Amino acid sequence: MPFKPEYPGEVPTLGWHVLDFISSMLAAPDKGEYEPLILTPEQAQFVLNWYALDPVTGRRQYRRGVLSRPKGWGKSPILSAIACAEALAGVVPDGWDANGRPVGKPWLAVRTPLVQVAAVSEQQTANAWGPLLEMLRLGPALDHFDIEPLDSFVNLPRGRIMPVTSSASSAEGARAVFAIMDQTEEWKQGNGGKRFAEVIRKNAAKINGTTLESPNAYTPGEGSVAEESAAFYKNILEGRALDNGLLYDHREADSDTDLDDELSVMKGLSQAYGDSADVNGGWVDLKRLAAERLDPAMPPQIFRAYFLNQITHASDSWLSEPELKGVAAPDTELEPGTSITLGFDGSRKRARGVADATALVGCRVSDGHLFSLGVWEQPDGPAGRNWEVPKSEVHAAVAEAFKTYNVVGFFADPAKWESDVGEWEAKYISKHLQIRASQAHPIEFWMNGGRAVTIVRATEKLHNAIIDREITYDGSHVLTRHFLNARRRPGQKGLQIAKDFPDSPRKIDAAVAAILAFEARSHAVAKGLTGRKRSRRVTRL
Structure with a gap:
């Protein structure tokens, strides 16, 4: 017979049988004498999740x-x-019993x-x-x-x-x-x-x-x-x-855990250790762990990784995950007509390796909130063979941005998209673009050549704004991933970002687009264009 839930939304699991086996058949380690192994509620919940079954097929x-x-x-x-x-x-899994509950059998039977x-x-x-x-x-x-x-x-x-x-x-x-x-x-x-x-x-x-x-x-x-x-x-x-x-x-400690503040550290440790923390009834002495952060031999990055379980950053990372979590605002909504700027970094295809991504990122002028409007990446596996960026989708996303918002500036790296950027310049310059990359080319913004100093400064501005929590971003997984993939690369003109190696499958194009969008926003702020809505012109007779 089919699975019968005991309450709405119940997910069938063999985890209850496994928990019974653990508590009745196994001894708690490191006790000297026999004690039954009783998992904490947090550990038990993981077992229930791990042995979850599909309610239709009955498979794991x-x-x-x-x-x-x-x-x-x-x-x-x-x-x-x-x-x-x-x-x-x-x-x-061995189907359902007469009451519609999951049944399991040992591997020995198979x-x-x-x-x-x-x-x-x-x-x-x-x-x-x-x-x-x-x-x-x-x-x-x-x-x-x-x-x-x-x-x-x-x-x-x-x-x-x-x-x-x-x-x-x-x-x-x-x-x-x-x-x-x-x-x-x-x-x-x-x-x-x-x-x-x-x-x-x-x-x-x-x-x-x-x-x-x-x-x-x-x-x-x-x-x-x-x-x-x-x-x-x-x-x-x-x-x-x-x-x-x-x-x-x-699970990890909150991104704003301050290693110089003992109360903040204790709170972060409690979050990371959950039921295992002594303050939550467990066995881990949090005060003892907190003292480790004061040891000169304990680098802060190691303390965060080992004891706060925070995925921090490589030695040459541009941003760390805690820094990004500190400015993530996934529930932020933008009203139609809001004044924004756009940043674009594109690619086509690659003869070998994984093609770079193509990204369109927006930035709200009033507060610098960054958000992804589209990131097109080569799919994994067979679906990625002979893949090319869907140009029609990219153009549709640009058109939708201009239709929905008051786009006051648009900076786009034209590499491999020269004709498309030229088309956008011809189409949108007469509308709302009050910020220009240059007089001759209002959208075209090359990321190399003579703009090296400008890019260095733009990269530094966005980095500092994130570190100092002066702005927010949508917290999207794709934008986060591209931010974390970016590596610091010093040059003659200053610090820029790049992939970890030229043919790396870990792309950074959305991070580059965010830098361009934020740079355009900086120009808009300097020009006083911080209004939230598109203004309407009234004609008087």
Whole structure:
């Protein structure tokens, strides 16, 4: 029979069965004597979410997961518990019972289960492997199931739980029904982590298995597995992903957490650690952690990443995620007729690699609020082959901006769009453009050549306005991503921004368009054009 919800909007899940297994069969680690493993409400909610089912098909909703929390929150124990459940409990969907409730069966009823605890080093695997052995050796599971928890692997009635590292050749072809991927912020190209992740996911896909990552905050620009998973999640939020089978659970302290203010730090730590914080009934001593920020050997960026779980920035990043969150205003609405400026940065296609994006960004003159009007990017996978920017959509977005708002200035980098920019100049100069890039070309604003000093100053102006929280932006995922992708590049004329490397797939075009829009807005403010609405001319007879 079909699923019967007990309340409106209920999502079916096998998580309740898993929680029963954890509390009745596993021992809490690091206790010396047996105590049942009882998860915190926050941890239990993650288990319920992870084992969510599609109410129509009865299939698992998520094939991949990311649980991102600060150090000491308890990621390793909860992942170890889930690994034990995957090996022994009823985690495979098996339809609905007579009351329309979800039913699960163990992997043993389907195939010989292999569960892996994976990391790029043996030391990292110990984070989850040690607690896992304690849970099984000291808990009722040892007597209830025919298992043998040895130091190097756990024998199941059929199958195994085993640790594995990126240097192990056994990973190739080992089809794990479930794999923990621990500390994926450290899984990179250089240590074989990215290839390791590909192999694990490929093997799991062959048998309808799942993988679950447990990273701390990653450093943008390092290309880690954790960073790529975050990018995949952002694509889902932007509607650019073809698949949404990723459960992404990341929580961090507020962006305005001030490391020089103890009360602010304590509040931020409480937010990041949730139920695990002592002030919330948990075990993490927040005052002890707060004291770490005063240690000269603790760089602020490391403190934010380790203990506040804030994804900050690479050493050469133009902006950090906390800085952007501090000015994000996603609920801001613009009324029709509002005076704005536009910035445009375009591309066409690329013979190799990923084509640059094309972006149109607006800026409200009255307060400098930035907002995305359109960003066109090459899709991932087969859909991106032979892709070109849809010019008709770009022209339609420009036309809609002029129709909806009072556009007083429009700065566009004409590279590869010279004829289009010329067309916009001819079409819109007689309307509302009161700000001109130059007398000869009111819209054309080259980002290279003789304007180098102007661009340096424009880049600095926008950066300072964001850092000092003088403006806001729409908080859109695409604009945020392009801001975070931008890297500082010093030149003879001063500091500009660029991609991390020329053929990088991490694009910055929306950030460039924002700089142009904000520069046009600066000209408008200097000219006194701060009115909110388009004025109406009255003719008197």
